[in-house]
Each structure stands twice: as C-alpha cells, then as structure tokens.
Amino acid sequence: MRNVRGVPERTRLVDVAVRAGVSKSTASRALNNAPSLSIRPETRQRIVRIAQQLNYQPHAAARGLRRAQTGVLSLVIPDILNPIYALISRGSVHRALEREFAVLITEDMVPEEADEVVVGLVQTGRVDGVIVASAWQQHPLLCSLGRLAVPHVFVLRTIPGSGRNIMSPDEEISGLAADHLCDLGHSVIGHIAGPRGLSITDRLVAGFRAQAVLRACRRAFVVESEFSERGGAQATERLLSCRPRPTGLTTASVGQAAGALHAASKLGLRVPEDLSIVSCVDTPLVEFLGPSITAVSFPYAEMGAVAVDALIEQLLGGEPRDALVAAKPEMIVRASTGPPA
Numbered sequence: 001m002r003n004v005r006g007v008p009e010r011t012r013l014v015d016v017a018v019r020a021g022v023s024k025s026t027a028s029r030a031l032n033n034a035p036s037l038s039i040r041p042e043t044r045q046r047i048v049r050i051a052q053q054l055n056y057q058p059h060a061a062a063r064g065l066r067r068a069q070t071g072v073l074s075l076v077i078p079d080i081l082n083p084i085y086a087l088i089s090r091g092s093v094h095r096a097l098e099r100e101f102a103v104l105i106t107e108d109m110v111p112e113e114a115d116e117v118v119v120g121l122v123q124t125g126r127v128d129g130v131i132v133a134s135a136w137q138q139h140p141l142l143c144s145l146g147r148l149a150v151p152h153v154f155v156l157r158t159i160p161g162s163g164r165n166i167m168s169p170d171e172e173i174s175g176l177a178a179d180h181l182c183d184l185g186h187s188v189i190g191h192i193a194g195p196r197g198l199s200i201t202d203r204l205v206a207g208f209r210a211q212a213v214l215r216a217c218r219r220a221f222v223v224e225s226e227f228s229e230r231g232g233a234q235a236t237e238r239l240l241s242c243r244p245r246p247t248g249l250t251t252a253s254v255g256q257a258a259g260a261l262h263a264a265s266k267l268g269l270r271v272p273e274d275l276s277i278v279s280c281v282d283t284p285l286v287e288f289l290g291p292s293i294t295a296v297s298f299p300y301a302e303m304g305a306v307a308v309d310a311l312i313e314q315l316l317g318g319e320p321r322d323a324l325v326a327a328k329p330e331m332i333v334r335a336s337t338g339p340p341a
Contacts, residue, residue, distance in 0.1 A: 011054040020047045072102045074127040078134035080107045083254050083283040091304025108134035115140040122150050129311045151314035155307040158199045164320035166307045171207030173296045173329045177250040177278040178211040185339045186248035190221040190239040194252045232259025247340040248276040257293050272338035291335035298329045
C-alpha cells in the first residue's frame with residue numbers, strides 16, 4: 001500500500017494506539033514490556049494482537065537513538081515553489097513520519113544564509129542529520145557539514161565522489177524526452193537546461209545529446225536558464241532564433257515548460273503544430289495547461305523517502321552510501337507534442 005506516489009505506507013505506533021484505544025506512550029511501553037507499566041494483562045494482550053494484525057514493525061534501534069537525539073531531520077531545498085522539490089519534500093515528510101521522525105524544511109535561496117541556518121540547527125542540537133537537495137560543488141554548506149561531521153545525504157543535485165548521493169536516472173529521463181520527439185519526426189530539436197554547474201543539469205544535457213546523436217538529428221541545441229517560468233520563456237526565444245529553427249523542445253523543469261508555452265504563444269506559434277514541447281518532469285499541473293504538456297513521469301517522492309532511509313541508516317551507525325532510486329521513467333504523451341508541420 002502506498003500513501004503518496006512511490007512512497008510505501010508503513011504502520012506507525014500511533015495507528016496501533018488508536019486501534020487499541022490507548023495512548024501512544026501506553027502502546028509503546030506495552031509492546032516493549034516496560035516493567036513499570038501498570039496495565040491489565042488483557043489490555044497488553046490486545047495491544048500486542050492489534051500490532052500483529054497491522055504488521056507494525058517497531059524501530060527499536062531508532063527509538064534507543066532518539067532518547068539522546070532530537071528526532072528531527074533537516075531538508076534543504078533550493079526553491080519551495082518548484083514542483084519537483086515539493087514532491088521530494090512530500091516523500092521525505094511521509095517517510096520520516098513513518099519512522100517517527102519530523103522534517104524541518106529550509107529554503108536555500110541565499111547559500112550563505114542557508115549555511116548559517118543549518119549550521120545553527122546542528123550546533124544547537126536541534127536536528128540529527130541533513131538532507132541536501134540544493135547541493136553544488138562550491139556551496140558553503142558542504143564544507144560546514146564535513147567540518148561538523150554531521151550525518152547528511154545529497155538528493156537530486158548530487159556531489160560526485162561524496163558516496164552519499166540519492167540519484168535519479170536523469171540521462172535516461174532526458175533521453176526518453178528527446179527520443180519521443182525523434183519518433184514523431186523532429187530532426188532539429190532543442191533542450192532548455194538548468195543553470196550551469198549543477199550535476200542534474202549536466203546529466204540531463206548528456207542524456208539529451210546522446211539520444212540526439214543516436215537518432216542522427218540534424219541539429220540539437222542546448223540553452224541554459226533558470227528552472228523558472230521566466231527562464232523557460234527566455235530560453236525558448238533564444239532557441240527559436242537558432243537556424244535551422246527547432247521544431248521540438250525538451251525542458252528540464254515544469255516551470256520551463258510553462259514558460260516555453262508562453263513564449264510560443266507570444267511569437268504566434270501553435271503548439272504542437274509549429275512547436276512540440278516535452279517536460280522532463282511530470283506533475284499534476286502539466287495536465288491542466290493549455291495544451292496539456294507531454295512529460296516524463298518519475299516518482300520523485302520516492303527519492304525523498306529513500307533519502308530519509310539512507311540518512312537514518314547513518315544515524316544508526318551505518319556507513320554513507322550512494323543509492324539509485326529503483327524506478328523506471330515513463331513517457332506520458334499529451335497534447336503538446338505532434339509531428340513537425
């Protein structure tokens with residue numbers, strides 16, 4: 001059973017307590033046979049029976065750890081309005097709750113400020129570990145995390161060689177997007193990439209270019225921009241000034257795809273008759289744009305869940321490790337793509 005896209009649901013201690021009609025603390029002490037607990041034997045038996053029926057799996061090691069820790073994880077994201085980070089946040093929050101942790105979200109708009117906030121949380125003992133979704137090689141937070149020796153993982157935006165990356169198959173995702181355009185007959189295509197210097201930008205560009213070469217495209221242009229709607233609109237105008245003009249575009253974000261739609265309309269181009277658009281990220285929003293956007297679907301909520309599990313492993317004494325989310329991207333064809341005119 002799954003409670004959000006790609007996030008398996010796990011029975012919590014509070015579920016057992018509610019079903020048994022007792023407090024969470026009573027349920028916990030009954031399941032752990034606490035000697036000081038004054039409770040009737042039939043009540044204890046009922047709690048144990050309900051826990052078995054619900055397949056409750058207590059995290060004994062985590063409970064022992066949290067007696068000396070906060071039970072709070074920090075999640076650092078670059079843009080709270082970006083749908084991909086909303087999905088990662090949701091997956092992180094849900095999995096953390098299942099494992100009886102809470103998540104404190106920090107928006108990393110100014111790197112120096114984010115570094116100061118997270119370091120303050122760690123030094124004052126208010127968080128146990130950090131999930132970083134806004135990493136880049138020169139980010140000041142990376143040095144601080146290493147200096148403080150705080151457990152941490154990188155998700156989506158990864159740091160090569162760190163050995164603590166939670167990764168998605170980004171080259172496969174952008175390759176699928178480019179391949180879809182080629183299947184429709186587009187031979188001059190463009191990719192609206194993210195900002196230079198980000199690992200996810202490099203991987204998406206690599207997948208796009210590799211597929212363009214494999215499919216023998218006449219031209220394959222790449223323009224870098226912010227992940228926002230404005231960035232997508234500006235990048236689209238630049239791509240459409242190239243010669244020969246691209247007839248199909250892929251975008252690294254949903255915001256860029258919306259910006260591409262806006263730019264096409266502003267230039268008097270019809271989508272998909274004059275320009276096809278594919279987003280490398282799928283969210284419910286793109287289905288309700290006009291026209292709806294063809295997109296590559298991937299369970300980014302699962303990335304957040306895997307990041308929480310990997311971080312808690314470190315908190316329990318395990319070694320950091322890289323993890324690739326074991327899910328296949330899927331092409332969702334909608335109204336924004338068609339054969340070139």
